[in-house]
Amino acid sequence: MAAKRQLVVQHNIDTGAADPKQFSVSFDGRYNANRLTSSYKSWQAASQAYGVAIENNACYQYIIGLAVENKLFWTGAYLRNKGYNIQCPGHTGCTANIPYMQPQSEPHMAYDIAQQLSREDILVKSLTTDGTPHNSIV
Template sequence: MSEKLEIVKSVNRERGLPENVINVTVDGRYNSQTITSKKKPGLNATQAFTLAIETMTERKYIVASFAQNQMCWKGAWLRGERAAPVSEYQMGKEIGSQLALQDILVKNATTDGDGRAAKGIDDATRALHPMWKVERLADYVHLGQSQFEHP
């Protein structure tokens, strides 16, 4: 993925843009046993996987990924802890950390309407670059669906 980021940096330089500033789209997949609700993604899921895809080039490279695994709740129970559910915010924070540690700044993060990944990316980026702000953009497909669901 770092090789793909170098390609994106090169394209940014050719276009006269800052080489380390990119836009991404982020979404996660869950392995929930039951279909619950669009409002609570990942509920009852034991595994989740999130991808960040750059939107600066025509190729749309995957530039970061993160997987959460909650398969073994017994280990947390034995340590006297509660097993935390999978979290889009936490997945976004991990993706933001991966990119920030490579000196990549995300300008816009496009997510679905109920996603918290953009906030996670923002918080991770601000840990290294306190003055930076990640802007969340709504995915037009989810945005359009939400307009029909709520009259």
């Protein structure tokens, strides 16, 4: 993705952009769930969520950023079933990065991607989303 981001910067330089490190970006979340509804919060039934950002500067719509929110850690679930007090996430080797009962958050994943981009001094000039309400996915 870093190489793709540099291709976009070069495209912006070639097309005379005032600031070639300003990107036009589209973002949405993808969910790993066997059902898309929850009694409590939208998407809470998903075990994993992927935030995907693509660029709209060049005509290729390169993927320039990814974020993952994962509730799954097989070993943690196995040890809990054996009676051990294992809290995911937070222990050595854990692949979960959010607690099981916490809903995934598109704003949080978008923020993670913006932080990744900022490390390369890339700024999101404009953002297109599907308008997923912030109050349903916290």
